[in-house]
Amino acid sequence: MSKYANMFSPIKLGRLEIKNRVFMSPHGMVGLGIGTDKQVGYFEARAKGGAGMMVIASCQVVPAPLVPPGWFIEAYNPEHIPAIRRIVDAAHKHGAKIAVQGVWMMADPATAQPSGIAPHTVLSDSQPRSMTTAEVEELIEAHAVAALHAQEAGADGFEFPISGGAGLGSFTSEFYNQRTDKYGGSLENRMRAIVEIVEAIRRRVSPDFAIGIAVNADESTLGAAGIDDGVAQCKILEATGMVDWLRITARGQKPQMTQYHYPSSYLEQEGTHLDAAAAVKKAVKLPVVSGGRIMTPAFADQAIADGRCDMVFVARSVIADPEWPNKCRDDRLTEIRACIGDLEGCFLRSCFGQAVGCTVNPDIGYEYLGDVEPAAQPRHVVIAGAGPAGLQAALVAAQRGHKVTVLEKSDQIGGHVTLQAMLPGLSDRADIVRWLKLQLDKLGVEVRLNTEATAQSVAALAPDAVLVATGARYSKTGASKNQLTGVKGAQWEHVFTPEEVMLEHARLGKRIVVYDNTSYEVGPGIAEYLASKGKEVVFVTMDAAMAMSVTELGLNKVIAKRVIPKVTFLPSTEIREITPADVRVRNVFTGEETVLDAIDSTVLVTSKPPQEALYHALLGSGIDVRIIGDAREARWSVFATDEAIKDGRRAALAL
Ligand SMILES: Cc1cc2nc3c(=O)[nH]c(=O)nc-3n(C[C@H](O)[C@H](O)[C@H](O)COP(=O)(O)OP(=O)(O)OC[C@H]3O[C@@H](n4cnc5c(N)ncnc54)[C@H](O)[C@@H]3O)c2cc1C
Ligand SMILES: Cc1cc2nc3c(=O)[nH]c(=O)nc-3n(C[C@H](O)[C@H](O)[C@H](O)COP(=O)(O)O)c2cc1C
Ligand code: SF4
Known part of the structure; x- marks a missing residue:
């Protein structure tokens, strides 16, 4: 029996027997196609990995012209039944049960235009017109048709969201729903469309x-x-006698505070939604499914x-x-x-x-190919640099049977990921390195530490191929896309890069300017790190706000809320000159210049030139040489680690 006996005991959802308590929450993996090997393989791998129950995300219940074609299964469209069937069969093969999630994204089924309709005109990016009563009835019927298609495809169930950014939330929410007919007003009226959807589905599908x-x-x-309104909604759903599970989330308890129902970021603890779930569980007998940032079986089992x-x-x-469920079970x-929890590669x-x-x-998307193919001809591969790109490349190359030697010039592996993990709240990032090292071992x-790869030292190893994964380092000049000429005075000895501050233990004074022109989390992270060490930090950026590149996730607000109280914040400001004693700045809109005096040190978080010299030096050597990760194309904002790891995989597969 598993150590996590609660998590790995069976449960019934209605008449469905589920082998364990792990419910793969719907997540739209857009880009895998519809019913393709990639999409089916994605689900099959996770069914094989041990999920008890799965849901196919965001299957549309009416045509949604706003959604790019091929993103989501069209549950309203009988032609998509075979795609659902392929996924369902793959899940069933491994003992998982699977439901279709039917979603209405407020598209207007009557028009081919990318326009919306809403129960009542809602405050969003646009304000679509209110629905007629006949249109509400049409929408109810559309859900029943979608559920019937799911059943025809062999699915075990149908889930639909009634809140959290989904269209039906504009019925249930007293905030959005201002209708005066039978679908608006009291709680019963706001829930009427939902209850009628449940009834319409139940009339069509089998009791199982x-x-x-x-x-x-x-x-x-x-x-x-x-929460009181949420609990009351759940009681109404239970009273229908036709609902088999409630999946509970709680947008109100998440820190990101965006309009949409985003997953919580690394800034949130395990079990984000469990307080709400516990409140619902006290009020109903139906099975309650909940979680949010669940990472460990101990936590899940205890919940x-x-x-x-x-x-x-x-x-x-x-x-x-x-394989998360099976690894937890065992x-x-x-x-x-x-x-x-960075939300970059996914959301x-x-x-x-x-x-x-x-x-x-x-x-992701390659699961259907199975284990990596052994190389036709095993080769000796030298990898220069043990950041995420180099480590991932080493893993895949070794899995393919190549002899791999990794050279790392510093005294530790991980590259800039080690630096990431040193910033406040980012310690989880270290797991990237831990896991890769475990596999390489x-x-x-x-892996040779304290070993710089040079054209000579690499040639001396007589490799068949070299992957240059030497990364990038922050600019010493302060040049960025906003300030091509760099920062005057950047050459002074009291001006540092993030690497010098975090990895190379530069000696900083008490009053520090952090100048960030990357619009990312690194600048604010370093500012917060320095403030936590008792430094007086002035955060200067040409942007109007902090961490603008993660605005889509609402993370910019969380970061700003955390960092601004600890620093002096100067937005829309450029550095004109750094002198030995102070920093001259200018407001980019008004042109007004001021002097930040008595500045001991300045940290430049600006561009990140690739460390490409080794690649160029090896090019004429006759050795098969390739360049990957930040050394190939440095990114100082989102998707950097993601691209580096993908690059490592791609390059090793091509050897
Ligand atoms: C503070 C900070 C926070 C970040 N946060 C994020 C984030 O949230 N999300 C994100 O996607 N990215 C983030 N990044 C960027 C991300 O860490 C890098 O883009 C990524 O690590 C690049 O991987 P890489 O393997 O190409 O290079 P690196 O990680 O730079 O690794 C290169 C390695 O090569 C070694 N090396 C260099 N030259 C030689 C040589 N000649 N011989 C041997 N070894 C050599 C270096 O010592 C280093 O270990 C952050 C970066 C920093 C600095
Ligand atoms: C890439 C991605 C896509 C998602 N798409 C959907 C979706 O289509 N429907 C939905 O109800 N939830 C969606 N979610 C939310 C998840 O179902 C889940 O509630 C959320 O990720 C929190 O769980 P986690 O912390 O275990 O990731 C998505 C999440 C991710 C990461
Ligand atoms: S590691 Fe990042 S990209 Fe991958 S699932 Fe977690 S949050 Fe999403």
Whole structure:
């Protein structure tokens, strides 16, 4: 029996028998196609990895012209039934049960235009017109048709969200729903459309087919209803006698405070939604599924034991490691490739309209290919640099049977990820390095520390191929896309880069300017780190706010809220000159110049030139040489680690 007996005991959702309490929460892995090997393989890997229950995310219940084609399964479209069937069959093969999530994104089924309709005109990025009563009835019917399609495809159930940024939340929310007909007003009226959807589905499907509802039980972040309203909604759902599970989240308890129902970031603790779930559980007998940033079986098991939920939902832990459930069950915790909660490879990609992946797991979408193919001809591969790009490349190259030697000039592996992990709140990042090292040790890969790769030292090893993964280092000139000529005075000895401050133990004075022109989390992170060491920090940026590149995630607000009280914040400001004693700055809008006096040190968080000299030196040597990670293309903002790891994988597969 598993050490985590609660988590790995069976449970019933309606008539469905689920083998354990791990519920793979719906997550739209856009970019894998519809019913393709990539999409099916994604689900199969996670079913094989041990999830008891799974949900196929965001299947549309009406045509949604605003959604890019091919992003989500069209549950309304009978032509998509075979795609659902392929996924369902793959999940069933490994003993998992699987439901379709039907989602209405407020698209208007009557028009082919990318326009929306809403229960009542809502305050969002736009304000679509209010629905007629006939349109509400049409929408109810659309959910029933979608559920029937799911059943025809062999799915075990149908889940739909009624809050948390989904369209139906504009019915349930007293904040959004201002209708005066039978679908607006009292709680019963606001829930009427939802109850009618449940009834319509139940009339169509067999009694064995389960119905689940995702309820955001605390919408208070935006000033809307809190947990009492959420609990009352759940009681109404239970009273129908037709609902088989409630999946509970609580947007109001998350720190990001965006309009949308985002997963919580690394800044949140395990079990983000469990307080709301516990409140719901006290009021209903239905199985309650909940979680949020669940990372460890000990926590999950205890949450179930404490009666805070009956099943735990996990999205990102199984994105990062498809085997997460089985590794938890077997207590093989050191084997888990942990989610670092950065939200970049997954959620942020989709915000930018890009294919979704995972920062730490470069194998997303390739699961269907199985284990990596052995190389046709094993070679001796030297990898220069043991950052994430070099380490991932070493892993895949060794898995393919190549003899791998990694040269690292510093006294530790990890490259800039080690630096990331030193910043406040980012210690989880170190797991990237820990996990890769564990794999390399198992494969017997030789890693030589304190060994600089030069054209001569590499040639002396007589390798068949070299991967240059030497990374990038922050500019010493202060040049950035906003200030191409650099910062006057950057050459002074009291001006430092992040590497010098964090890794090379530069001696800093008491009063420090941190100049950030990367719009990312690094500048604020370093400012907070220095403030925590008792330094007086002035944070200067040409941007109007902090960490603008993570605005889509709402993380900019959390970071600003955390860092601004600890520093003096000068937005929309450029450094004109650093002198031995002070820093002259100018407001980029008014042109007004001021002097920050008695500044002991300045830290430049600006551009990051690739460390590419080794690559160029080796090019004419006759050795097969390739360049990867930041050394190939340095990124100082989002997706940097993600790209470095993917690059390492790609390069090693091409050897
Ligand atoms: C403070 C900070 C926070 C960050 N936060 C994030 C984040 O939140 N998300 C994100 O995606 N990215 C972030 N990044 C960026 C990310 O860490 C890098 O983009 C990523 O580490 C690049 O990986 P890499 O393997 O290409 O290079 P690096 O990580 O730079 O590794 C290169 C390695 O090569 C070694 N090396 C260099 N020259 C030689 C040589 N000649 N011989 C042998 N070894 C050599 C170096 O010592 C180093 O260990 C952050 C960076 C910093 C500094
Ligand atoms: C990339 C991504 C896509 C998601 N898409 C959906 C979705 O389509 N429907 C949904 O209800 N939740 C979606 N979610 C939210 C998850 O179901 C889950 O509630 C959230 O990620 C918190 O769980 P976690 O901390 O275990 O990741 C998504 C999450 C991620 C990371
Ligand atoms: S991209 Fe980041 S947050 Fe998303 S699953 Fe991967 S590690 Fe976790």
